[in-house]
Amino acid sequence: MSNTRPARDRILDAYEELLINEGPRGATLDAVVARAEVSKGGLLYHFKNKEAMAAALIARLEELAAADLVRMRADPEGPSRYLVRESVYVGSALDRALIGVVRLAQASDPDASAVLERIHRSWMDLVLEEVGHPAIARAIVLLGDGLYYNEGLPGGWPRDQDSSAAQSVADLLEVVDVLKAHAASVPQNR
Amino acid sequence: MSNTRPARDRILDAYEELLINEGPRGATLDAVVARAEVSKGGLLYHFKNKEAMAAALIARLEELAAADLVRMRADPEGPSRYLVRESVYVGSALDRALIGVVRLAQASDPDASAVLERIHRSWMDLVLEEVGHPAIARAIVLLGDGLYYNEGLPGGWPRDQDSSAAQSVADLLEVVDVLKAHAASVPQNR
DNA sequence: GTCTATACACCGATAGAC
DNA sequence: GTCTATCGGTGTATAGAC
Numbered sequence: 205m206s207n208t209r210p211a212r213d214r215i216l217d218a219y220e221e222l223l224i225n226e227g228p229r230g231a232t233l234d235a236v237v238a239r240a241e242v243s244k245g246g247l248l249y250h251f252k253n254k255e256a257m258a259a260a261l262i263a264r265l266e267e268l269a270a271a272d273l274v275r276m277r278a279d280p281e282g283p284s285r286y287l288v289r290e291s292v293y294v295g296s297a298l299d300r301a302l303i304g305v306v307r308l309a310q311a312s313d314p315d316a317s318a319v320l321e322r323i324h325r326s327w328m329d330l331v332l333e334e335v336g337h338p339a340i341a342r343a344i345v346l347l348g349d350g351l352y353y354n355e356g357l358p359g360g361w362p363r364d365q366d367s368s369a370a371q372s373v374a375d376l377l378e379v380v381d382v383l384k385a386h387a388a389s390v391p392q393n394r
Numbered sequence: 395m396s397n398t399r400p401a402r403d404r405i406l407d408a409y410e411e412l413l414i415n416e417g418p419r420g421a422t423l424d425a426v427v428a429r430a431e432v433s434k435g436g437l438l439y440h441f442k443n444k445e446a447m448a449a450a451l452i453a454r455l456e457e458l459a460a461a462d463l464v465r466m467r468a469d470p471e472g473p474s475r476y477l478v479r480e481s482v483y484v485g486s487a488l489d490r491a492l493i494g495v496v497r498l499a500q501a502s503d504p505d506a507s508a509v510l511e512r513i514h515r516s517w518m519d520l521v522l523e524e525v526g527h528p529a530i531a532r533a534i535v536l537l538g539d540g541l542y543y544n545e546g547l548p549g550g551w552p553r554d555q556d557s558s559a560a561q562s563v564a565d566l567l568e569v570v571d572v573l574k575a576h577a578a579s580v581p582q583n584r
Numbered sequence: 585g586t587c588t589a590t591a592c593a594c595c596g597a598t599a600g601a602c
Numbered sequence: 603g604t605c606t607a608t609c610g611g612t613g614t615a616t617a618g619a620c
Contacts (some may be wrong), residue, residue: 350536
């Protein structure tokens with residue numbers, strides 16, 4: 205397989221993938237080493253224990269999220285549309301890292317929760333800055349959250365199979381525009 | 395404690411609670427029997443194995459969800475507002491069962507996923523029936539999903555601590571009204 | 585119906601060879 | 603830097619006493 209990639213990266217990829225597909229329960233060291241095609245000793249050379257491996261995954265998410273935030277801020281369609289557009293799971297590196305760390309957080313990892321909170325807050329801040337209306341901003345971010353869970357978690361809510369993904373997103377972006385228009389017409393808050 | 399409740403119910407309650415607070419990983423038989431104040435043998439008399447215990451929890455959710463759907467259909471404010479109102483986690487029996495089974499689904503339990511899909515679809519059907527606009531209906535259901543994950547999962551997205559829960563819901567209900575009004579003004583679809 | 589005792593598999597981690 | 607071998611702990615489940 206892609207055995208050319210450094211072992212450290214292969215291990216992290218395998219761990220992430222197992223978190224997504226099998227959950228924290230299934231992401232055992234044995235499963236990771238099988239998927240990464242290294243031995244247990246090999247893994248524990250790169251990461252002294254499981255916690256260190258999780259920390260590395262969280263650090264990787266943080267980098268990817270920071271880069272994404274730059275793109276979100278610079279997007280010509282604005283942060284709100286960017287957020288909803290990108291909230292559909294397409295299996296990007298960020299998508300995978302995000303879902304993987306969500307799984308970790310669900311397994312009560314405080315560091316994972318903390319990173320997710322920071323990321324979430326950065327989204328909220330950017331969207332609020334754009335629409336200027338806290339309730340509308342919150343609704344847009346929540347919509348993205350719902351989308352992420354619907355589409356991204358194999359075992360979470362079921363994804364809607366009745367609508368093509370592309371059309372589905374286009375429709376939701378129209379809804380976002382409706383919300384943005386409303387916020388603009390009622391420049392009440394903040 | 396509430397040792398008057400039948401052992402079977404105590405076991406199920408304990409399992410549910412552990413799924414919510416500790417995740418599938420922490421919901422071990424040992425943890426369940428400790429919390430339910432029964433012995434391991436006692437548990438395995440009522441449920442022949444862990445899978446049977448999970449199945450019983452899923453069945454309990456199905457009953458609670460069916461009863462809730464009746465209320466949702468009959469609510470004077472309509473299904474959409476009912477859904478968003480009730481999507482904030484308040485620790486009701488339905489809330490707990492729902493989150494517990496979501497956790498099971500995240501641990502790749504196919505039966506759990508199937509029930510969640512049925513429940514989700516029934517919500518979507520009712521909301522769509524009310525607003526008559528698929529994209530708006532989808533947005534409203536997604537908003538509820540996002541809310542549920544934000545507030546209901548101890549380790550999921552962080553809950554917003556900056557706004558009081560009551561005010562937060564009231565604001566979101568206003569957003570729902572905006573969406574409903576838009577759907578009514580554009581009776582395009584279906 | 586509920587208990588104790590125990591079998592057995594699996595997981596995380598260490599030690600040490602190569 | 604990667605491997606094998608192995609230990610201690612924990613998890614599920616069974617057997618059988620009460």
